Amino acid sequence: DAKTTQPNSMESNEEEPVHLPCNHSTISGTDYIHWYRQLPSQGPEYVIHGLTSNVNNRMASLAIAEDRKSSTLILHRATLRDAAVYYCILRDLLNTPLVFGKGTRLSVIA
């Protein structure tokens, strides 16, 4: 799997938008960009994934650069419950294992 680079930590105020960046300059044409998050003392949970176009779901939005070498996970209004480690993972469409990096630890301040 291609490598991703994320900031170690970020901080946000409650009810403000959060933009979590991810660089993946060696992404291949068949790699999907997946985001998972891990809340404290829980297993990781799926957030969103995309290939080329921007994606929206009830949890977040994913903005993908035109050259696909970077992407941004957007939480529109951060809540205290969004405090977690966010992982950006490249993966082809096949049902293969996830390769986790260190992720970004997001802190949300009330």
Next chain:
Amino acid sequence: DAGVIQSPRHEVTEMGQEVTLRCKPISGHNSLFWYRQTMMRGLELLIYFNNNVPIDDSGMPEDRFSAKMPNASFSTLKIQPSEPRDSAVYFCASSSDRGGYEQYFGPGTRLTVT
């Protein structure tokens, strides 16, 4: 659906003892993954199964670790004999070939080997 079920949630054992971790995947999912999480190494894959067949066990640390999936609704991860360095949180996850391939994780088993 109850989600992925793991048992026990916590296990404390002495070095040298056998440990068995259990996982029940989401009904209808045909892929199952065992991951381990430590502070030093983060989240890493141990082994995964597709349609009950082990596909990749290259992450299994050594012969002390073994995993089985006798049917589509049950898997075990066994450590024999256990060592203090095996202390970690062990996660089971499942997913389906039909759909978006999202992996659904269980709550994990926190293993402490003294």
